[in-house]
Amino acid sequence: MGTFQEATALTARGDGEFDALLDAQWSVGTRLHGGYLLAVLGRAACESAAGAGHPHVTAVSASFVEPPEPGAALAQVETLRVGRSLAQVRAALVQEGRTRVEAHITLSRLDGSDPWWTAAEPAPMAPEEACFQAPVDAPGAGMPVPLMAVIENRLDPENLGFAFGTPAGRGVLTSWQRLADGSDWDPLSLLVALDPVPPVSLELGVPGWVPTIQLTGYVRRLPAPGPIRVRLTATDVGGDRMDEVAHVWDDKGRLVAQATQLAALRLPAPQ
Amino acid sequence: MGTFQEATALTARGDGEFDALLDAQWSVGTRLHGGYLLAVLGRAACESAAGAGHPHVTAVSASFVEPPEPGAALAQVETLRVGRSLAQVRAALVQEGRTRVEAHITLSRLDGSDPWWTAAEPAPMAPEEACFQAPVDAPGAGMPVPLMAVIENRLDPENLGFAFGTPAGRGVLTSWQRLADGSDWDPLSLLVALDPVPPVSLELGVPGWVPTIQLTGYVRRLPAPGPIRVRLTATDVGGDRMDEVAHVWDDKGRLVAQATQLAALRLPAPQ
Known part of the structure; x- marks a missing residue:
């Protein structure tokens, strides 16, 4: 089982193009995990802009066009602007000549400083040791989740009724999360945490697959070593669409990343 | 003074290209308003995909690359995918051959139905008639805001201390908002409301210009006629970055749109 670093490794072709090898381990059911795909694109963006003084992904917004398959893929990065405090690029993940995911990525230099002001106190949740680690094969999940072998995802029993x-x-x-390879979280791996599994629809009693249409994530500061706390909420569900809002805190209790996504879901027929 | 429809009107060139005339009335200080620019791109996306059965913007995520100037601009739309329930496109606003704003836009068909589930009850705010309409030239604002002549923006006195x-x-x-031309809100004009003025930084005691780096908005359903209620909040401020989260409710109290943006701001030096 590869590390996060290995699963997102790239080989530069030049001209902003990179070969990636998408790892089926980072999947939910048979679909590659959206946050993992953004981490691959984020790494391509960082490597493409290397030397420009903007080493960290600070914003990524992606349209999920068509699910990619595990295996070889091409990451193409086009620079939109390199400025003093940030760089903006477009990045596409391509297989068989078709764009599967396309994203705009903002790069900047993050530090680990505390916020000047925050309204985002860490979500209350049970201590990590009192939470339940999500297994790859959860009873009733309807599909294996290989991702749960590489992300240690300890779910708060308070919200585990589903x-x-x-x-x-x-x-x-709410959950505590660690990378199973033992490495600390960084801006790229936080993109995985910003697309939490399971979807919050399960907690609303809606089973089934919830494909992401659009996801936007911001990384706000470098995380302290240790586990992260993740809270996933829904705001509004209707018209076969659900939004999911994720907040991630580091071990010092500081907001390190946040995301919003629009996902499709098949609601139960009225009874 | 033109209507919203006129200010966002386009002339088709063919091949997904449209001529726009960016109207300085839709400005904050000397800069064109970000939400207005997204409305222009949104209209280009809709016209480009006309006939595909996905008439409404449901998601837009944009990177603001370089401020455009009032006057002629080119909107270029490239289709990424047209599916059964949605279409995904990339749209760029170009002046002098340079991309000023680039966005991914998801189109779909919205209706006016109630949510199946919601956690977004309307923000409490004073009745519209008890609120203060923001003027174009507000004392202490440091710049005129021509946008306030085309958007009637009635600010809740509860949060007006700034x-x-x-x-x-x-x-x-929090504020009540109407289009000054008397037209009802629609998915395109809601994009203007998703980038609220003034920025919430003023309410945190931080003066000055707060340029948007990235903005993502979702339109969730067709709004009922009448005014909308807008709540703008910040989650975390630090490292010369602020996020702003907007929620918009229609006159029936239903969430009709939501957005998140990452903006740059110059924080005061520690004292």
Whole structure:
């Protein structure tokens, strides 16, 4: 089982093009995980802009066009602007000549300083040792989640009713997360955490696949070593669409990343 | 003074290209308003995909690369995918051969139905008639805001301390908004409302210009006729970056749009 670094490794072709090898381990069911795909594109953006003084992904917004397959893929990066405090690029993940994911990525230099002002106190959740680690094969999940072998995802029992057929319906899931390879979180791996599994729809009693249409994530500062706390909420569900909002705090309790996504879901017919 | 429809009108060149005339009325200081620029791109996306059965902008994510000038501009739309329930395009606003704003836009068909589930009850705010309409030339604003002549923006007195030099520092601004031309809100004009003016930084006691780096908005349903309620909040401020989160409710109290943006701001030096 490869590390995060290995699973997102690239080989430069030149002219902003990179060969990637998409690793099926970073999947939910048979689909590659969206946050993992953004990490691959984020690494391509960083390598493409190397030397410009903007080493970290600070914003990524992506349209998920067509699910890529595990295996070889091409990451293409086009620079839109390199400025004093940031660089903006477009990055596409291509297979068989078709764009599967396309993103705009903003690069900048992050530090680990505390916020000047914040409204984002860490979500209350049970201590890590009192949480339940999500398995690859969860009873009732309907599909294996290989991602759970590379992300240690310890779910707060407070919001775990869905796993026992009694979802609370509050639209909140909270968890502690670590990389199973033992490495510390960084701006690229945080992109994986910004697309949390399971989707919050399960907690609303809606089973099934919830494909991401659009996801935007911001990395706000370099995380302290140690586990992260992740809170996933929904704001509004209707018209076969759901939004999911993710907040991620580091071990010092500081907001390190946030995301919003629009996803498709098949709601149950009215009874 | 033109209507919203006129200010965002396009002339098709063919091949996904449209001529736009950017209207200085839709400005903050001397800069064209970001939400207005997204509305122009959104209209180009809709016209480009006309006939595909996806008439409404449901998601837009944009990188603001370089401020465009009022006057002629070219909107270029490239289709990424047209599917059964949505279409995904890339749209760029170009002047002098340089991309000024580039966005990914998802089109779909919205309706006016109620949510299946929501956590987004309308923000509490004073009745519209008890709110203060923001003028074009506000004392202490440091710049005229021509946008305030085309958007009637009635600010809740609860959060208006900043206008009198006593910001509450809660990171919240709430307002009622109407289009001054008397037309009802639609998915395109809601993009203007998703980039609220003034920025919430004023309410945190931080003066000055707050340029948007990245903005992502979702339109969730067709709004009912009448005014909208807008709540703008900040989550975390630090490292010369601020996020702003906007929620918009229609006159029936339903969430109709939401957005998140990352903006640059110059924080005061520590004292």
